[in-house]
Amino acid sequence: MIGKNKSIVTLVGAGPGSSDLITIRGLKALENADIVLYDALVGKDILSYIDKSVPKIYVGKRSGKHSYSQNDINKLLVDAAFEYGHVVRLKGGDPFVFGRASEEIGYVESFGIPVSVIPGVTSAIAVPSSQGIPMTSRGVSSSFWVMTATKKDGSFSEDLKFAAKSSTTMVVLMGLSKLLEITDEVGRYRGAMTPIAVIQNGTLPDENCEVTTLKRASELLGRLKPGMPGVIIIGDVVAEHPSFFEEEVQRVLYSNF
Ligand SMILES: C[S@@+](CC[C@H](N)C(=O)[O-])C[C@H]1O[C@@H](n2cnc3c(N)ncnc32)[C@H](O)[C@@H]1O
Incomplete structure (x- = not known):
């Protein structure tokens, strides 16, 4: 002192x-x-x-x-x-x-x-939670895995592959700049219709939440706000987001015309 x-x-x-x-x-x-x-x-x-x-x-x-x-x-x-x-x-x-x-x-x-x-309330859980996306859901997902896409040296993390091979809810922090690489990698092990959400500036007034499927992940890019941090959530629990099915129905209807 x-x-x-x-x-x-x-x-x-x-x-x-x-x-x-x-x-x-x-x-x-x-x-x-x-x-x-x-x-x-x-x-x-x-x-x-x-x-x-x-x-x-x-x-x-x-x-x-x-x-x-x-x-x-x-x-x-x-x-x-x-x-x-x-x-x-x-x-x-x-x-x-x-x-x-x-x-x-x-x-x-x-x-x-x-x-x-x-301790603080981590964005990994609170951001999806505040959007109505649970980490676990009975009969849907019994675990969640919080990870970053890249390791200390900037290389792609093997953990992403291990998580993708399981049925866990995947929560990726600091991953927006590699969004398509992440969805491509996960898509090798999970179905094309697997739901995905990206939530930027979660819990704040300018929050941006986008939900879709792995198949349509590339469409997310144009809907994201540059410079805002975001959490990526991949897994069937994302279907519990209030607008997930509504968006899917609209896409199916729209694609018929
Ligand atoms: C260096 S990490 C720190 C995480 C922090 N210690 C925590 O527990 O939330 C920063 C990353 O957390 C995520 N993040 C933090 N706050 C966020 C928010 N409000 N909305 C979306 N993502 C957020 C983003 O992925 C961001 O790139």
């Missing part, structure tokens, strides 16, 4: 987007923060919960703003804890879902600074 306050770091999950989907415990941590380091949060409104006098540093990698490397962020966390006291590290969704939380915790703790984690 060098500054006037005890040096501690709290990793807080901000939830999937809408500012009222942060947990009460996360909110309390924000109210007690001496400084906040935040990512490219999907829902920026959450920042309004933080007192105006509290410094807020954007360390995200989106929006073409100055981007910090993971090493820069680790160092900044330690410097901020020594200088200010209580650092809240605000991360989208849950900190432990593709959030590099373990790296930050390891680095900060190596300086003897205690770290605690406040």
Whole structure:
């Protein structure tokens, strides 16, 4: 402890987007923060919960703003804890879902600074859920698999193939730029009529939800909003989305003329 306050770091999950989907415990941590380091949060409104006098540093990698490397962020966390006291590290969704939380915790703790984690509502489940798409459904899907399409080195993940070979509900994060490669790969193991949904900016007012089948996945490209993060859901549970059958019926009718 060098500054006037005890040096501690709290990793807080901000939830999937809408500012009222942060947990009460996360909110309390924000109210007690001496400084906040935040990512490219999907829902920026959450920042309004933080007192105006509290410094807020954007360390995200989106929006073409100055981007910090993971090493820069680790160092900044330690410097901020020594200088200010209580650092809240605000991360989208849950900190432990593709959030590099373990790296930050390891680095900060190596300086003897205690770290605690406040879980968040992950977009992987909450975004489909808020659209009425269940992860599991009795008699339809008894498991779900959350994955990213590419590995650390940028190569295509084998996990996608393993999941596609099973009957699990597939939830792919950070996959929009490879949407057609993903659907082609999954289409090798699942039927052409397998339902798929892409939900962008889930839980926010400008949310965009598109549902179709693997066969028609290429049509999704023109319907997606550039620059918005999205979750891809593949599996029969997507048919439970309120507009899935309506859209299919319209396509069948339309294709007859
Ligand atoms: C680096 S990962 C972080 C995930 C986060 N830790 C979580 O638990 O939601 C970022 C990806 O999460 C997904 N994502 C996060 N928020 C989203 C939202 N509101 N709508 C759609 N996708 C979202 C997108 O696939 C995005 O590329």
